[in-house]
Amino acid sequence: MATFDVFVVGSGGGPSYFLKPSGSSWQDGIIALDAGSGLGALNRLLTAHPEVFAPPSDTEEDAPTTPTAAQVNSWIQCYLITHPHLDHINGLVLSAGSAKGPSKPVRGTQETLEVIADVFAGKLWPALASWTETPNAAYHLSPLLLDDDYVPVTDSISVRTFPLSHGTPPDAPTYASSAFALRHIPSSRELLFLGDVEPDAVATEPQNSALWRAAAPKIPHALSAVFIECSWPEGRADALLYGHLSPAHLADELAVLAREVVAARERAQADGGADQPRKRRRKGVSDPEVDVRGALAGLRVFITHCKDDLQGVYDRPIHEVIAGQVRELVEERELGAQIVAVEQGMLICASP
Numbered sequence: 001m002a003t004f005d006v007f008v009v010g011s012g013g014g015p016s017y018f019l020k021p022s023g024s025s026w027q028d029g030i031i032a033l034d035a036g037s038g039l040g041a042l043n044r045l046l047t048a049h050p051e052v053f054a055p056p057s058d059t060e061e062d063a064p065t066t067p068t069a070a071q072v073n074s075w076i077q078c079y080l081i082t083h084p085h086l087d088h089i090n091g092l093v094l095s096a097g098s099a100k101g102p103s104k105p106v107r108g109t110q111e112t113l114e115v116i117a118d119v120f121a122g123k124l125w126p127a128l129a130s131w132t133e134t135p136n137a138a139y140h141l142s143p144l145l146l147d148d149d150y151v152p153v154t155d156s157i158s159v160r161t162f163p164l165s166h167g168t169p170p171d172a173p174t175y176a177s178s179a180f181a182l183r184h185i186p187s188s189r190e191l192l193f194l195g196d197v198e199p200d201a202v203a204t205e206p207q208n209s210a211l212w213r214a215a216a217p218k219i220p221h222a223l224s225a226v227f228i229e230c231s232w233p234e235g236r237a238d239a240l241l242y243g244h245l246s247p248a249h250l251a252d253e254l255a256v257l258a259r260e261v262v263a264a265r266e267r268a269q270a271d272g273g274a275d276q277p278r279k280r281r282r283k284g285v286s287d288p289e290v291d292v293r294g295a296l297a298g299l300r301v302f303i304t305h306c307k308d309d310l311q312g313v314y315d316r317p318i319h320e321v322i323a324g325q326v327r328e329l330v331e332e333r334e335l336g337a338q339i340v341a342v343e344q345g346m347l348i349c350a351s352p
């Protein structure tokens with residue numbers, strides 16, 4: 001049985017994902033992962049996919065009624081924001097005025113929330129967010145620390161936050177983004193969701209390998225779904241990545257993850273069989289001789305955030321083009337991961 005259900009409210013232009021534990025209904029509570037798309041997108045999606053959010057009906061005659069966008073929005077229990085770029089918070093900001101009921105927690109790093117607080121400072125937009133729970137605010141900002149802890153964000157889900165690098169503009173510090181490891185508390189199963197991210201090979205402050213090292217021991221039994229961006233198609237020059245991934249770089253990152261998985265399994269085996277003499281030299285993670293074939297079997301990698309093909313270069317949707325390019329590179333290396341193109345309106349049952 002799947003652990004999480006994820007509905008894609010927006011993937012390319014306005015990344016926004018609704019997540020819930022598979023056993024519960026959307027009405028029981030939604031975690032919004034980024035909030036780039038708002039009520040308008042949700043409204044269109046409800047027309048196209050009325051079945052997704054309809055509550056289960058008791059009898060066949062009793063046809064379920066489709067909830068409104070405002071109703072579905074009201075089921076959001078918590079927002080998790082990877083970084084405060086406009087394409088990731090647009091929906092959060094624009095929906096603030098229509099929010100009903102008690103203020104909802106908006107969670108992210110202190111750095112992310114400070115930028116969001118600036119948006120709601122009363123000039124760019126009304127003061128609808130606060131650092132404390134107050135009756136008149138739509139949101140209250142509640143920071144997540146970048147440490148090893150899993151913090152409960154709902155009754156059944158806890159989150160660990162990892163720092164990511166998202167490009168270094170000229171004469172400016174590296175732009176900070178983050179990744180969330182979401183843990184389903186009852187089953188201890190996880191889903192990994194990355195915000196915008198650049199390759200370690202290009203970054204001034206490489207941070208991805210630490211994330212892969214933490215994730216590796218859980219693959220695939222406790223972690224079998226990773227959401228990661230691949231903004232550009234193949235052939236994009238490193239100097240023009242602007243803090244994002246391209247297929248070749250994403251394949252390299254997945255190869256690092258695969259090496260970490262192999263290393264984690266060797267460690268686990270060595271710990272388990274301490275009486276047996278070591279038969280062969282332990283290979284380091286950076287050792288190119290490490291056999292990574294099949295290391296990511298059972299892992300699904302969901303490709304998000306593909307930038308629109310505004311020049312009309314491709315005859316297929318850009319997310320299919322990019323995911324296809326990633327798939328080819330991952331298959332060439334026989335890493336074993338399944339590559340999935342994410343598109344708006346998709347309902348994903350994230351296993352195991």
Ligand SMILES: [Zn+2]
Nearest residue numbers: 083085166196
């Ligand atoms: Zn960004």
Ligand SMILES: [Zn+2]
Nearest residue numbers: 085087088196
């Ligand atoms: Zn973005």
